Structures are given as C-alpha cells and as structure tokens.
Amino acid sequence: MGIHVIEFTVPTGAAGIAPELARVAEAADAAGVARLSVMDHFFQMEGFKPATDPMLEGYTTLGFLAAHTTDVQLGLLVTGVTYRHPGLLAKIVSTVDVLSGGRAELGIGAAWYEREHLGLGVPYPAVAERFERLEEALRICLQMWDPEDNGAFEGKHYRLAETLCSPQPIRRPPILIGGGGEKKTLRMVAQYADACNLFGGDKDQVRHKLDVLRGHCDTFGRDIATIDKTLTYRPAPEVDTLDDFVRDVADYAELGIDTVILVPPGDAPARWVEQVAAPLVPRLKDL
Numbered sequence: 550m551g552i553h554v555i556e557f558t559v560p561t562g563a564a565g566i567a568p569e570l571a572r573v574a575e576a577a578d579a580a581g582v583a584r585l586s587v588m589d590h591f592f593q594m595e596g597f598k599p600a601t602d603p604m605l606e607g608y609t610t611l612g613f614l615a616a617h618t619t620d621v622q623l624g625l626l627v628t629g630v631t632y633r634h635p636g637l638l639a640k641i642v643s644t645v646d647v648l649s650g651g652r653a654e655l656g657i658g659a660a661w662y663e664r665e666h667l668g669l670g671v672p673y674p675a676v677a678e679r680f681e682r683l684e685e686a687l688r689i690c691l692q693m694w695d696p697e698d699n700g701a702f703e704g705k706h707y708r709l710a711e712t713l714c715s716p717q718p719i720r721r722p723p724i725l726i727g728g729g730g731e732k733k734t735l736r737m738v739a740q741y742a743d744a745c746n747l748f749g750g751d752k753d754q755v756r757h758k759l760d761v762l763r764g765h766c767d768t769f770g771r772d773i774a775t776i777d778k779t780l781t782y783r784p785a786p787e788v789d790t791l792d793d794f795v796r797d798v799a800d801y802a803e804l805g806i807d808t809v810i811l812v813p814p815g816d817a818p819a820r821w822v823e824q825v826a827a828p829l830v831p832r833l834k835d836l
Contacts, residue, residue, distance in 0.1 A: 550833050551584030551779065551808055552577050552822060553626050556593075556815025557603040566603065567613070572819035574617035580827035583808060584779075585614060586626040586656065592665040598815075600664060608641050615649035622652050626746060626781070626810070627727035629660030630679060631671060635686035636709050639693035643718040651719035655690060656746070658727040659683045659734070680733050682706050687724065687741045694721045725779065729754075731761045738776060739765035745776060746810070750783035752800055759805050779808040791825070795832050802836040809833065 559565040577585045587610050593602035607625040646653035659679040666673035685704040693714040702709040725744035728734040738745040766773045788797050813821040
C-alpha cells in the first residue's frame with residue numbers, strides 16, 4: 550500500500566499542517582505502509598479543489614517526512630520535469646535519500662498544470678518538448694547517480710559540463726514514471742524506470758495499459774516483473790466497506806498491479822491512516 554497526501558486543509562490552518570503531517574508519517578510507518586508521497590505542485594489542482602487551497606513545496610515536505618519516519622519509502626507523485634533543472638533535481642533527490650537513510654524515490658512525469666507554470670513564471674513548453682526534456686532528465690539523473698561517471702552530458706535541451714553528485718545516494722533512488730501514455734510514457738517506463746503509476750477506475754483500461762507496457766518491455770528485453778506497477782486507486786461505485794475494497798483491489802492484483810495507492814481526506818488524514826489504512830495493510834499483503 551501507498552499513501553498519497555494531496556490536500557493540506559486541516560481545520561487549524563497553516564499552523565496545524567506540520568503536526569498533522571507528522572502524525573500521518575508516524576501512522577504510515579507504524580502501519581507498515583510501503584510508500585508515502587505528496588504532490589509536486591505549486592497551486593492546488595483546479596477541477597479538484599480551488600487553486601488557492603494550501604499546497605506545500607514537495608521536496609521540502611519530503612525532508613520533513615523523512616525526519617518523522619524510519620522505514621517508509623518517500624517520493625513525489627510526481628515531479629513535473631519542468632519545475633527543476635535535472636542536475637539540481639538529481640541532487641535534491643540524492644539529498645533526501647542520504648538524510649532518510651536510503652528511502653528516496655524519484656517520481657517524475659512530463660508536467661501538465663499550465664496555470665501554476667504561468668502563475669510563477671516557470672517556462673511551459675509544448676507537450677512534445679516536455680517529453681523530450683523528460684527523457685533527457687531521466688538520463689541525467691541516472692548518470693548523476695553513477696559513481697563511475699562524472700562526465701559531461703550533451704542533450705538537445707540540457708548541457709552539463711560535469712555530472713558530479715557527492716555524496717552519492719545511499720541506494721540509487723528507484724525511478725517511478727507517472728502516466729499511461731502508450732507511445733512515450735510507457736516506453737520510457739520500460740527503458741528507464743523501476744516503477745510506473747496508473748489510475749484505477751476502469752479495469753479494462755488498466756489491463757490494456759499493462760499489455761502495452763509488456764510490449765515495450767519485450768522491445769527492450771526486459772521482464773515486466775522487474776517493474777513495480779502502482780495504481781492510484783479510484784473506488785468503484787459499489788465499494789462501500791473495507792471488505793468491498795479488498796475484493797475490488799484483488800481484481801487489480803490479478804491484472805498485475807503490485808501496489809495500490811490510497812488518498813486520505815484533507816481535513817483529518819492522520820486519523821484516516823490510523824483507522825482505515827492501517828487495518829488494510831496486512832489484508833493487502835495476503836493478496
């Protein structure tokens with residue numbers, strides 16, 4: 550199980566966010582949750598909640614969560630490739646990894662939220678260029694985390710004179726690529742990543758995406774079993790109880806999903822992790 554925090558609307562306001570997040574982290578760790586993540590956005594997502602709702606900077610938040618956990622893997626779901634220069638991004642993730650004792654993950658995608666780019670003056674190139682930048686960023690991060698290669702990187706969009714990263718991560722951070730694009734995103738998962746993230750709700754679509762990923766893995770001579778297939782869970786209308794949930798998730802496990810990611814409510818996420826998520830962890834391990 551993964552826990553993904555996307556709202557920070559605790560009743561006590563800004564002063565209450567830190568203690569609530571600390572409780573979320575401690576509860577997730579105590580429950581044996583595998584992954585704990587937050588979003589990488591500057592504004593809350595329009596269409597979900599008002600853009601003016603509270604939103605924290607992602608990697609600062611991971612540093613805070615690292616200090617309140619000992620076991621759970623920490624990452625963003627997912628970093629927009631446009632938000633940080635890839636060399637700096639690799640350095641940031643390696644810092645989280647060192648300070649957390651080897652528990653950082655790089656979740657990354659092509660970025661999509663135009664309003665926050667324009668609002669804060671972050672360049673927002675066309676989608677084709679964003680995917681080009683995503684592939685170069687993946688290559689840069691892998692080179693930065695190779696202790697035997699401090700050399701230059703020459704790409705179309707990024708040029709680094711040296712890819713020095715000291716200290717190196719305690720473990721090379723797993724790379725998760727978010728999204729289900731069949732021609733580019735899932736191809737890059739097969740070529741570069743350790744994990745992917747899909748969205749639940751339509752099991753036939755999830756089955757199809759996994760079949761596409763399997764095809765890309767065949768192209769690169771890779772076993773799809775080496776990729777952690779994660780799913781951000783959207784409950785079906787008939788899911789009312791925890792037993793219903795376990796039955797529903799079992800179907801995804803049959804399709805090949807390895808990790809289900811749940812989203813707690815914004816007003817009381819810690820209590821939800823303690824009362825709802827924690828009892829589910831052992832049941833999911835049995836699937």
